[in-house]
Amino acid sequence: xxxxxxxxxxxxxxxxxxxxxxxxxxxxxxxxxxxxxxxxxxxxxxxxxxxxxxxxxxxxxxxxxxxxxxxxxxxxxxxxxxxxxxxxxxxxxxxxxxxxxxxxxxxxxxxxxxxxxxxxxxxxxxxxxxxxxxxxxxxxxxxxxxxxxxxxxxxxxxxxxxxxxxxxxxxxxxxxxxxxxxxxxxxxxxxxxxxxxxxxxxxxxxxxxxxxxxxxxxxxxxxxxxxxxxxxxxxxxxxxxxxxxxxxxxxxxxxxxxxxxxxxxxxxxxxxxxxxxxxxxxxxxxxxxxxxxxxxxxxxxxxxxxxxxxxxxxxxxxxxxxxxxxxxxxxxxxxxxxxxxxxxxxxxxxxxxxxxxxxxxxxxxxxxxxx
Amino acid sequence: xxxxxxxxxxxxxxxxxxxxxxxxxxxxxxxxxxxxxxxxxxxxxxxxxxxxxxxxxxxxxxxxxxxxxxxxxxxxxxxxxxxxxxxxxxxxxxxxxxxxxxxxxxxxxxxxxxxxxxxxxxxxxxxxxxxxxxxxxxxxxxxxxxxxxxxxxxxxxxxxxxxxxxxxxxxxxxxxxxxxxxxxxxxxxxxxxxxxxxxxxxxxxxxxxxxxxxxxxxxxxxxxxxxxxxxxxxxxxxxxxxxxxxxxxxxxxxxxxxxxxxxxxxxxxxxxxxxxxxxxxxxxxxxxxxxxxxxxxxxxxxxxxxxxxxxxxxxxxxxxxxxxxxxxxxxxxxxxxxxxxxxxxxxxxxxxxxxxxxxxxxxxxxxxxxx
Numbered sequence: 249x250x251x252x253x254x255x256x257x258x259x260x261x262x263x264x265x266x267x268x269x270x271x272x273x274x275x276x277x278x279x280x281x282x283x284x285x286x287x288x289x290x291x292x293x294x295x296x297x298x299x300x301x302x303x304x305x306x307x308x309x310x311x312x313x314x315x316x317x318x319x320x321x322x323x324x325x326x327x328x329x330x331x332x333x334x335x336x337x338x339x340x341x342x343x344x345x346x347x348x349x350x351x352x353x354x355x356x357x358x359x360x361x362x363x364x365x366x367x368x369x370x371x372x373x374x375x376x377x378x379x380x381x382x383x384x385x386x387x388x389x390x391x392x393x394x395x396x397x398x399x400x401x402x403x404x405x406x407x408x409x410x411x412x413x414x415x416x417x418x419x420x421x422x423x424x425x426x427x428x429x430x431x432x433x434x435x436x437x438x439x440x441x442x443x444x445x446x447x448x449x450x451x452x453x454x455x456x457x458x459x460x461x462x463x464x465x466x467x468x469x470x471x472x473x474x475x476x477x478x479x480x481x482x483x484x485x486x487x488x489x490x491x492x493x494x495x496x497x498x499x500x501x502x503x504x505x506x507x508x509x510x511x512x513x514x515x516x517x518x519x520x521x522x523x524x525x526x527x528x529x530x531x532x533x534x535x536x537x538x539x540x541x542x543x544x545x546x547x548x549x550x551x552x553x554x555x556x557x558x559x560x561x562x563x564x565x566x567x568x569x570x571x572x573x574x575x576x577x578x579x580x581x582x583x584x585x586x587x588x589x590x591x592x593x594x595x596x597x598x599x600x601x602x603x604x605x606x607x608x609x610x611x612x613x614x615x616x617x618x619x
Numbered sequence: 620x621x622x623x624x625x626x627x628x629x630x631x632x633x634x635x636x637x638x639x640x641x642x643x644x645x646x647x648x649x650x651x652x653x654x655x656x657x658x659x660x661x662x663x664x665x666x667x668x669x670x671x672x673x674x675x676x677x678x679x680x681x682x683x684x685x686x687x688x689x690x691x692x693x694x695x696x697x698x699x700x701x702x703x704x705x706x707x708x709x710x711x712x713x714x715x716x717x718x719x720x721x722x723x724x725x726x727x728x729x730x731x732x733x734x735x736x737x738x739x740x741x742x743x744x745x746x747x748x749x750x751x752x753x754x755x756x757x758x759x760x761x762x763x764x765x766x767x768x769x770x771x772x773x774x775x776x777x778x779x780x781x782x783x784x785x786x787x788x789x790x791x792x793x794x795x796x797x798x799x800x801x802x803x804x805x806x807x808x809x810x811x812x813x814x815x816x817x818x819x820x821x822x823x824x825x826x827x828x829x830x831x832x833x834x835x836x837x838x839x840x841x842x843x844x845x846x847x848x849x850x851x852x853x854x855x856x857x858x859x860x861x862x863x864x865x866x867x868x869x870x871x872x873x874x875x876x877x878x879x880x881x882x883x884x885x886x887x888x889x890x891x892x893x894x895x896x897x898x899x900x901x902x903x904x905x906x907x908x909x910x911x912x913x914x915x916x917x918x919x920x921x922x923x924x925x926x927x928x929x930x931x932x933x934x935x936x937x938x939x940x941x942x943x944x945x946x947x948x949x950x951x952x953x954x955x956x957x958x959x960x961x962x963x964x965x966x967x968x969x970x971x972x973x974x975x976x977x978x979x980x981x982x983x984x985x986x987x988x989x990x
Contacts (some may be wrong), residue, residue: 256652256653256654256658257653257659257660258658258665259660260658260664261661262663262664262665262668263665263864264665265662265664265666265865265868266663266665267659267664268660268662269664270652273651273660273662275641276662277648277652278653279653279659280644280647280648281628281644281645281648282627282628282643285948287627287628287629287631287948287950288628288629288638289629289639289644291639291644291647291827291873292633292636292637292638292639292827293631293633293634293636294633294634294636294637295828297633297637297951324621327696327698327699327700327703327829327867328698328699328703328850328862329850329865330864331849331850332699332848332850332942333699334849334850335848335849335850335851339848360849362851364848364849365845367847379786384925411961415844416881432697435641446767446781449865451865456662456663456864456868456869457666457866457867457868457869458698458829458830458867458868459829459871463816475701475738477706477710477735477738477851478705478706478731478734478735479700479703479706480706480848492702493700493701493702493827494635494636494700494822495822495828496698496828496829496870497827497828498827498866498869498870499826499829499867499869499870502662508953527803551804578657578713579658579659580665580668594709605759609870
């Protein structure tokens, strides 16, 4: 069955849940009533059925290959999004009542992670860009002083609300690095062996909402205490191979299809990164052409390849921008309600054509509205 | 598009994830690339988009109507399944360090719930059918002695592994009744106002895996302490109208379609209960015809309308039964790995034809194998 996606579908710049590859959606649709080999829908199969176990292993295997996950790292799937991880990370990794962890704050999500860690124990803020409204990441001039006894160092690789992104290589610290990678996992290669724990909800680059990927170094699993709430114990999930309880089977299935798309159609994460850099450059070039009209939030060297955030001269102009964009099939460009302005989220599945259409619209809008 | 489900699809007796109504699957398929009015797939829409907010409200409204949820009860959606609820209920409802809760144990799931409560505080087991391998629910001869100061009384309305089910009307207690209703919610009417808190994962009667429904009496929300892990705080989710963080949008969407199916095609929960009673009676009649061959686990007055559990004369015969059934398109009849034997799960969406096919197979198998 052939459906022309561009004729009917809009370009969706939502920050998440976000655009998915059309070929993935088509396969989900075509197999929806009868998953090949299963005799029923993927929505109906038991999580312990051979059909689902095959999906689970194929998904894990593809993600391990794409991300080059070393053998001494576990990969498992949870529910509850990053919000649950904000609590699980400290609850599992703090080893004593007076332990402490370091947090690097580059935006709103890192702050929310910190808030949950503070309920668990002591924390130390190593760096915080609040003063400049989270418009930048730490640079070479910022000597980060990590605590000698930190249980871990927490970073947020990409901040969707503020539009800033850290490099794929994390800071060099003695304590294990814990990374909220929700909004840029699978968008570029990353040296997994330089991290201790990576968690990422799925609804940006990896699939639909409803599943959270966890990548954890083996030795850290030993920290999970037996008295933790069962569902919040990383070790339980790792030992049960994501079947501690019924996992979100459908979300894992779609994530597996997205991973396969990345492998087979995109050709891996290096290619994906090249595509993403090119798409982001298209948008940032428009900002840089007219910095008085399109007022980018992030400083150039801190810019996110995933979420371009900017303001227009005034709120009225922004409202007009959103309305005109929607009329041209460019949707969900409104900035997060906490900061306002415009945000174009251009994750993996946003095609270059969508970004080009946005840029063309932006230039046209500027030419009509710039003073 | 018309697809004959019976010609291709198997009858799936899985205990969950389980069969869904074919008309629901067809609608999911037909709208998969383009959700009407949204311009993109339901898998891609933001949880804060008008399209999703409409789905959320329609789903809530339909469930409220079906279950006749009183106005002083909140209805919201979480992730993590019942397992997370096993922890959340005590973590939210215990009001002091020396508080205690009562647990009624009618099977494996109640025991797992108890295990999590024991990590939180004191517990009191009011009744436990372990001695007779959980083959019965409390009867009139069992005078349940609830604690005077219990924070709540926990029950499990239906035990999927042992195949026993409590009546829809809970025990009359002073403390609020907390009910794990995961495997029989929406299968029959129930007096919500006699419960304090009801939680139910979706993958039996309500939808695909990945969403948990919570129904909670307003006053109990006041017990949720500010220092709880954010995602585990009922009050946060209730106040945020299930949008505390990104909810499992697709699972909620499908749950909404299932609720609509119950309302429009089945005609409500009283009709659903009548259908379920009839289907269960078909299976139990076969057991009662040949109690030496089909050895039902649950005592007749404790039988579940959802999961019929039984053994055959020996393990070899059971293996042959499962193999022959599968060859006839009757799948997932194996009992839970912890108890063995056979289990036929006949939730809402299992059609009468499927149950009739099973019964016909059972009689035939018996006639060929009974000594």
